[in-house]
Amino acid sequence: xxxxxxxxxxxxxxxxxxxxxxxxxxxxxxxxxxxxxxxxxxxxxxxxxxxxxxxxxxxxxxxxxxxxxxxxxxxxxxxxxx
Numbered sequence: 001x002x003x004x005x006x007x008x009x010x011x012x013x014x015x016x017x018x019x020x021x022x023x024x025x026x027x028x029x030x031x032x033x034x035x036x037x038x039x040x041x042x043x044x045x046x047x048x049x050x051x052x053x054x055x056x057x058x059x060x061x062x063x064x065x066x067x068x069x070x071x072x073x074x075x076x077x078x079x080x081x082x
Contacts, residue, residue: 010058032062036070043073 009028039056042048053073056063060074 007055007058010062014061032059035059036063039073040070043069048073 009031013028035055036059039048039052039059042052056070056074060071060076063070063074063076065071
C-alpha cells in the first residue's frame, strides 16, 4: 500500500510541476525521502526488485544530483540530469 501511495504521489507531483503548481508539503517530501532511503537500503542489501527499480526511475526527479548511487540505479547517465 505504501509503495502505491508514494508512486501515485510522485505522479501527482510530476503533473503539478509540469503546470507550475508545485507546492510540496513537508509530509509528501518526507515520504518520498523515506522511500528513497528504503530503496537505497534494498540496493545495498542486494535485494532490490525490478518493480522497485521502476519505482526508483519514477522518483528520479527527487533524487539529489550528487547522489550517484541512486541515480545510477535509476538508469540516469552521467551528465543527463539537468
